Amino acid sequence: xxxxxxxxxxxxxxxxxxxxxxxxxxxxxxxxxxxxxxxxxxxxxxxxxxxxxxxxxxxxxxxxxxxxxxxxxxxxxxxxxxxxxxxxxxxxxxxxxxxxxxxxxxxxxxxxxxxxxxxxxxxxxxxxxxxxxxxxxxxxxxxxxxxxxxxxxxxxxxxxxxxxxxxxxxxx
Amino acid sequence: xxxxxxxxxxxxxxxxxxxxxxxxxxxxxxxxxxxxxxxxxxxxxxxxxxxxxxxxxxxxxxxxxxxxxxxxxxxxxxxxxxxxxxxxxxxxxxxxxxxxxxxxxxxxxxxx
Ligand code: HEM
Numbered sequence: 266x267x268x269x270x271x272x273x274x275x276x277x278x279x280x281x282x283x284x285x286x287x288x289x290x291x292x293x294x295x296x297x298x299x300x301x302x303x304x305x306x307x308x309x310x311x312x313x314x315x316x317x318x319x320x321x322x323x324x325x326x327x328x329x330x331x332x333x334x335x336x337x338x339x340x341x342x343x344x345x346x347x348x349x350x351x352x353x354x355x356x357x358x359x360x361x362x363x364x365x366x367x368x369x370x371x372x373x374x375x376x377x378x379x380x381x382x383x384x385x386x387x388x389x390x391x392x393x394x395x396x397x398x399x400x401x402x403x404x405x406x407x408x409x410x411x412x413x414x415x416x417x418x419x420x421x422x423x424x425x426x427x428x429x430x431x432x433x434x435x436x437x
Numbered sequence: 438x439x440x441x442x443x444x445x446x447x448x449x450x451x452x453x454x455x456x457x458x459x460x461x462x463x464x465x466x467x468x469x470x471x472x473x474x475x476x477x478x479x480x481x482x483x484x485x486x487x488x489x490x491x492x493x494x495x496x497x498x499x500x501x502x503x504x505x506x507x508x509x510x511x512x513x514x515x516x517x518x519x520x521x522x523x524x525x526x527x528x529x530x531x532x533x534x535x536x537x538x539x540x541x542x543x544x545x546x547x548x549x
Contacts, residue, residue, distance in 0.1 A: 292512055292515055292516065295511065295515050296508055296511035296512060296515070298511070299508035299511060317444065317447060320443075320447055321440060321443055321444070321447075324443055353454070354454055354458070357451060357454045357455055357458060358458055361455055361458055361459065383462060383465065384462070387462065396515055396518055396519070397518070397522065399519060400518055400519040400521070400522030400523060401522055401526070403519055403522070403523055404522055404523040404525075404526035404527055405526070407523060407526075407527045
């Protein structure tokens with residue numbers, strides 16, 4: 266149920282870089298005490314664009330599993346699909362609650378929202394749930410992540426050293 | 438055109454889920470802070486929040502932040518949670534695969 270075979274190396278590389286960016290962005294978003302609220306809010310809102318691209322790049326998989334969900338789909342894909350929906354819903358809850366308790370972006374737009382105690386708790390809770398879901402999401406895609414790392418990072422670095430050794434051999 | 442259609446589908450689903458979540462949470466009747474502020478309590482202001490204070494939560498806040506080590510601790514803690522989950526789910530699968538391969542090798546050696 267992977268669409269890996271039909272994707273070019275360049276597409277896989279782009280996907281991998283985008284996913285890594287989202288992952289690092291999420292880790293930064295998880296610590297607003299260090300970045301400050303303003304950076305936290307602007308960074309996470311701009312990350313919405315990367316999430317949209319992530320969904321578009323994985324559209325074929327999403328469409329295939331959605332159409333076949335009740336029929337012939339591997340348990341792994343089904344599990345993955347359910348987990349992705351949970352992550353999507355939880356992500357929306359983080360953003361919605363974030364906007365409703367915003368102290369920087371929303372006031373800057375001249376809008377004032379009533380302080381929401383429950384939304385604050387929900388923001389904190391949904392962020393913690395997202396951390397767990399992201400861990401599961403990463404685990405389910407671990408082979409893909411490791412393969413892409415080998416292909417686009419480890420092997421090119423390894424080749425650099427081999428080339429240098431070859432050059433040494435020639436000059437020796 | 439195809440991409441635009443897909444973007445619209447994603448936005449429509451997002452709007453639906455957002456609306457549903459908003460209704461569900463507000464139906465709980467705890468969405469606003471009016472009774473909480475009436476008790477004279479306050480949310481943490483931005484600067485207090487960044488220093489770790491959380492008067493709106495029981496206990497009033499977290500450990501005071503140590504300058505220099507705070508961000509690294511948060512990052513490491515979150516990375517730790519993700520690594521733990523990956524290890525729990527991925528390692529047993531790798532070990533089982535290795536065992537299976539070893540069993541196949543022993544079988545092949547026996548037949549030689
Ligand atoms: C990926 C998205 C996001 C993640 C993972 C995230 C995560 C977090 C976390 C972990 C906290 C600390 C909660 C605590 O210490 O109890 C927090 C606080 C906060 N976040 Fe976010 N957040 C995200 C998006 C947003 C957005 C889009 C906004 C607003 C536009 C926002 C506004 C805030 C505010 C105002 C606080 C401080 C509120 C308080 O005092 O509890 N967040 N966020």
